[in-house]
Amino acid sequence: MSQLACENLDLGYEGKTVLSGISFTVNAGDYLCIVGENGSGKSTLMKTVLRLKTPMSGKILHGDGLETNEIGYLPQQTVVQKDFPASVREVVRSGCLGRSGMRSTYSRADKQLAEENMERLGIAPLAKHCYRELSGGQQQRVLLARALCATRKMLLLDEPAAGLDPKATAEMYEWIRKLHADGTTVLMISHDITASVKYASHILHIGKQSALFFGTKSDYLQSEIGRRYADLGGIQT
Amino acid sequence: MMDIWTTLMYSLTFSTVQRALIATPLIALCSSLLGVPLVLKRFSLIGDGLSHVAFGAMAIATVLNLTNSFLLVLPVTILCAILLLRMGQNSKIKGDAAIAMISVGTLAGGYLIMNLFKSSARSSNFSADVCATLFGSNSILTLSTLDVWLCAALSVAVVMFFLLFYHKIFAITFDEDFASATGMNAKVYNLLLAIVIAVVIVLAMKLVGALLISALVIFPALSAMRVFKSFKRVVLCAVIFSVLCALLGIFISIPTGTPVGSTIVAVDIAGFFLFCILGLIKRRRVHP
Numbered sequence A: 001m002s003q004l005a006c007e008n009l010d011l012g013y014e015g016k017t018v019l020s021g022i023s024f025t026v027n028a029g030d031y032l033c034i035v036g037e038n039g040s041g042k043s044t045l046m047k048t049v050l051r052l053k054t055p056m057s058g059k060i061l062h063g064d065g066l067e068t069n070e071i072g073y074l075p076q077q078t079v080v081q082k083d084f085p086a087s088v089r090e091v092v093r094s095g096c097l098g099r100s101g102m103r104s105t106y107s108r109a110d111k112q113l114a115e116e117n118m119e120r121l122g123i124a125p126l127a128k129h130c131y132r133e134l135s136g137g138q139q140q141r142v143l144l145a146r147a148l149c150a151t152r153k154m155l156l157l158d159e160p161a162a163g164l165d166p167k168a169t170a171e172m173y174e175w176i177r178k179l180h181a182d183g184t185t186v187l188m189i190s191h192d193i194t195a196s197v198k199y200a201s202h203i204l205h206i207g208k209q210s211a212l213f214f215g216t217k218s219d220y221l222q223s224e225i226g227r228r229y230a231d232l233g234g235i236q237t
Numbered sequence B: 001m002m003d004i005w006t007t008l009m010y011s012l013t014f015s016t017v018q019r020a021l022i023a024t025p026l027i028a029l030c031s032s033l034l035g036v037p038l039v040l041k042r043f044s045l046i047g048d049g050l051s052h053v054a055f056g057a058m059a060i061a062t063v064l065n066l067t068n069s070f071l072l073v074l075p076v077t078i079l080c081a082i083l084l085l086r087m088g089q090n091s092k093i094k095g096d097a098a099i100a101m102i103s104v105g106t107l108a109g110g111y112l113i114m115n116l117f118k119s120s121a122r123s124s125n126f127s128a129d130v131c132a133t134l135f136g137s138n139s140i141l142t143l144s145t146l147d148v149w150l151c152a153a154l155s156v157a158v159v160m161f162f163l164l165f166y167h168k169i170f171a172i173t174f175d176e177d178f179a180s181a182t183g184m185n186a187k188v189y190n191l192l193l194a195i196v197i198a199v200v201i202v203l204a205m206k207l208v209g210a211l212l213i214s215a216l217v218i219f220p221a222l223s224a225m226r227v228f229k230s231f232k233r234v235v236l237c238a239v240i241f242s243v244l245c246a247l248l249g250i251f252i253s254i255p256t257g258t259p260v261g262s263t264i265v266a267v268d269i270a271g272f273f274l275f276c277i278l279g280l281i282k283r284r285r286v287h288p
Ligand SMILES: Nc1ncnc2c1ncn2[C@@H]1O[C@H](COP(=O)(O)OP(=O)(O)OP(=O)(O)O)[C@@H](O)[C@H]1O
Pocket: A013, A018, A036, A037, A038, A039, A040, A041, A042, A043, A044, A045, A076
């Protein structure tokens, strides 16, 4: 049984279909990249997988010991966060809340985990800083640390490198690669074809209204659409 | 100056004033506590709308000659809070338009009802009644012992709620999607938040009247956000700010005879500008 299986998902807003007939599976240890044009519905798909939205039809199944609250999430940035008074530590710790049930304080283990994850991503020195005054790259790292506090089993990343400079982008992908190497399943939305092809094990390519391709990276690079898309990124296949 | 001082000291011997001095800081504390998530969640408008709903309900309570208006106003406001929250999430009717609709509707309805039934109302002085519900006038100085107890009990409930769910409130305010994605039941917390907001608004109506409640909710949070950068500090600062302003306001208004509600709001506004300046100075220090 795979960790996550989507069967024939139809997605949309208020009856207007955005995507239909999406099926894919994710096994433990996979690194799935979701690619596609702006507005094709990638974020919508991710929100549906997270059960923030209900699909119009189709099924989302969890398996292989993955509970619904064991998915970490790095959202595409929202506006509200931009002027929010919150310290880095407060943000990172809030990742632990999903499994704390009715408890009203953080346990010692939670606090420890938050410190470890800040350490791991090199933001420990920023712990007391204000989240909104960090650079985009630092903010993304904070949100990644928060996601890591929620789980190490599966991470859903919505354009983790959006707005980062080349160096910060490379660093971000390197963090994700390390996490994947340590056994975390990764689902990532990315417009960066070079990085997608470099790091992913599987590719889901979304077109207008439906999925154009789902399979392993090597199959993708052999396929017509994969070759055309990779050409855009100047990648030799 | 001496005169004002003696008037103040003299008025402190009245039990009504003493009761007001217990209720005022409690109300200020609750409203500022909830103000922070309210402002950050962009819910300030909901607070404003609800205060008008509370006015409508109050009008009905006055017409019905209820001895304790809390009993009607509180449930009605809670119900509307839940309704408004639902509407905000359902994007068919634009959230802010829906709020405006309800708030204007209840305001007009309330005034109409009071006007139509003014003969049956307890007090013969109609316009003073309306003025009291809208702007508080000095209704804080007319609290009964029961009112004070009710006020204290509700305040304790609000503070308990905030302390128990402090981290969760932070999480759903900061990023509701992430919170529910990782297994928090954001809907339940939003619902609880809406109920508590309604409670706070009904409480605050006693102090500053329906139209000025938003000031009590928004100014402390905004002022604190000028200066502090972490959620915890903003909450703490907002609470201290609000309680101090409310006390200062009431101490000014008692001897000088100005209306309590608007005096407190005026002090809040002055405090806000002070904090704006403090914020500027602080920023200069950090980035010279
Ligand atoms: N809240 C919403 N209500 C109605 N329609 C929406 C909503 N959010 C997105 N859409 C529509 O759904 C479609 C897919 O949006 P989505 O955000 O999933 O795209 P995306 O693939 O993530 O794009 P991008 O690469 O720009 O992030 C778009 O056409 C958009 O207009």
